[in-house]
Amino acid sequence: xxPNLETNLSLHKSKRGFGSRLSxxxxxxxxxxxxFVAPILIxxxxxxxxxxxxxxxxxxxxxxxxxPDAAKFIGLGNYVEIVQDKDFWTALSxxxxxTVVAVPLQAIIALVIAVNLNKVMHLKGVFRTLYYMxxxxxxxxxxxxxxxxxxxxxxxxTQLLTWFGFPDxxxxxxxxxxLPFLMILTVWTYVGFYxxxxxxxxxxxxxDIYEAGRVDGANGWQQFWKLTVPMLxxxxxxxxxxxxxxxxxxxxxxxxxxxNGSLGSPAxxxxxxxxxxxxxxxSFNRSGYGSAAAFIIFALIIALSMLQKRFLKEEI
Amino acid sequence: xxxxRKTHILRYxxxxxxxxxxxxxxGYAIYTSxxxxxxxxxxxxxxxxxxxxxxxxxxxxxxxxxYKNSIIVTFGxxxxxxxxxxxxxxxxxxxxxxxxxVVFFLVIGMMMVPYQVMIIPIFSMIVDMKxxxxxxxxxxxxxxxxxxxxxxxxxxxxxxxxxxxxxEVDGLSKIGIFYRIMLPLSKxxxxxxxxxxxxxxxxxxxxxxxxxxxSRWYVMTVGLNTLKNRYFEWPNLTMxxxxxxxxxxxxxxxxxxxxxxxxxxxxxxKG
Numbered sequence: 001x002x003p004n005l006e007t008n009l010s011l012h013k014s015k016r017g018f019g020s021r022l023s024x025x026x027x028x029x030x031x032x033x034x035x036f037v038a039p040i041l042i043x044x045x046x047x048x049x050x051x052x053x054x055x056x057x058x059x060x061x062x063x064x065x066x067x068p069d070a071a072k073f074i075g076l077g078n079y080v081e082i083v084q085d086k087d088f089w090t091a092l093s094x095x096x097x098x099t100v101v102a103v104p105l106q107a108i109i110a111l112v113i114a115v116n117l118n119k120v121m122h123l124k125g126v127f128r129t130l131y132y133m134x135x136x137x138x139x140x141x142x143x144x145x146x147x148x149x150x151x152x153x154x155x156x157x158t159q160l161l162t163w164f165g166f167p168d169x170x171x172x173x174x175x176x177x178x179l180p181f182l183m184i185l186t187v188w189t190y191v192g193f194y195x196x197x198x199x200x201x202x203x204x205x206x207x208d209i210y211e212a213g214r215v216d217g218a219n220g221w222q223q224f225w226k227l228t229v230p231m232l233x234x235x236x237x238x239x240x241x242x243x244x245x246x247x248x249x250x251x252x253x254x255x256x257x258x259x260n261g262s263l264g265s266p267a268x269x270x271x272x273x274x275x276x277x278x279x280x281x282x283s284f285n286r287s288g289y290g291s292a293a294a295f296i297i298f299a300l301i302i303a304l305s306m307l308q309k310r311f312l313k314e315e316i
Numbered sequence: 317x318x319x320x321r322k323t324h325i326l327r328y329x330x331x332x333x334x335x336x337x338x339x340x341x342x343g344y345a346i347y348t349s350x351x352x353x354x355x356x357x358x359x360x361x362x363x364x365x366x367x368x369x370x371x372x373x374x375x376x377x378x379x380x381x382x383y384k385n386s387i388i389v390t391f392g393x394x395x396x397x398x399x400x401x402x403x404x405x406x407x408x409x410x411x412x413x414x415x416x417x418v419v420f421f422l423v424i425g426m427m428m429v430p431y432q433v434m435i436i437p438i439f440s441m442i443v444d445m446k447x448x449x450x451x452x453x454x455x456x457x458x459x460x461x462x463x464x465x466x467x468x469x470x471x472x473x474x475x476x477x478x479x480x481x482x483x484e485v486d487g488l489s490k491i492g493i494f495y496r497i498m499l500p501l502s503k504x505x506x507x508x509x510x511x512x513x514x515x516x517x518x519x520x521x522x523x524x525x526x527x528x529x530x531s532r533w534y535v536m537t538v539g540l541n542t543l544k545n546r547y548f549e550w551p552n553l554t555m556x557x558x559x560x561x562x563x564x565x566x567x568x569x570x571x572x573x574x575x576x577x578x579x580x581x582x583x584x585x586k587g
Binding site: 033037040051054055117119120123129136137138140142147148154188220245291297 | 323324327328330331334335337338339340341342344345348357399400401403404406407408411412413414416419422423426428429430432433434435436437438439440441456457458459460465489490491494515518519521522525526536537540541544545548551554555557558561562565566569570573
């Protein structure tokens, strides 16, 4: 690539003293700097920040996809209506329940597996790849497979679980078991990913800490609790944070398991805040109301991550 | 020493036991896709396995078109991402232009906002532009990704500054440095970008299901979802769809998995 005039100039100038070179480098590289960020600035402006502002405006309007010209401002009307909608609270309670159960569960399993995998010599890569595969597999494919595994009569998982006293039902279609089905699905999907994250964290722990621990007479179990777990605290923070975001965003799985029924099937048992948002926006065409719901999700995620941050800080 | 060996064996027992949870679902999908209608739900020998489901699904559904759509969309977005994210990341890491802080904030800020906030206006924009059911509509809004810019920037920050300074003394321009020095050095980081972009797009569902309503414009994920709803009574057919949707991603993953693990290690996590 030919250097252009502007950068050529900077080269000539840069042959002078170090101080002036530094300051000139700053101003003359402005052009290349802008040139390189221009594509993302343009794309971001059109496809991210413009819609972001637009959505905020919609959220204060009574507006529908079907007749956008009839929009009128109603202030906080949409937000008030959402807060008064029983379905919203049901969906929110499902999302929170999923988060509270699935996120710690997947973090604990991921940590235990990572610690053990980190210590073995053989087949390490094979195990890691196998556990990781669900995370890169399409959510629709995974949900489809799990629906057959948890089917009445024929499902392998359903049959196994009847030995533990669970009924022989199609879990995904049962009002009582559809949400646990989603939890199992979620943990299964993400556990391998977080295991790899923990593996990365384990690699950063210096070995001499363990040696010192051994000298002090700490056994394996004590080493795990007194050394590994505290040292991995920043990683755990990331795992929990990302877990909360992923689970609060759950949508594809309930969409797929509803089959041709309405979102949140059976009977709203698998509604999440995102399926609530989506059906308001795209089934009922309420773009204003949907936008308000989107901003509530946004606020919730920020609130949850701040809460978690504070919680973790206090412990340290 | 005895104890050590015992814990070692216990570790393997745990890892193998845990593996069952992963082998069974994947195994079930592959196995069922090879069964004839009469054999569904039974254990049969490999001699009875058949590929007729694969033939049937290609003949009776639009899966070939969905494959084509998925490939075009995935590669379109991938190429765009590599260009847009990498140039932006280099600029943000290494060029000291005025307003850099603001641009960085705008890029990083995107990682905080869930897609629900943008999808309604973007749907309206796509409708207004008559891009519903089109490649443009499925590709252009997704050519950039804050997370991947962040990932590339983290990488560029680790490259020693002396390298660039030496190249500058040798008369290379900033653009020359980017192409001749930085890009060849960042093969690993670009590999990470490729796998994240590829898997993200190939598996994406909510956007293509929203921006397309004509089955000839479906991508594989949306196609499989309709296939599953239509042929739910025939697990051999739906599992064939599952295998066909999953196979490409597994292949790409095995090719690039080293980079993915590296990417997770350097940036912490995908947002």
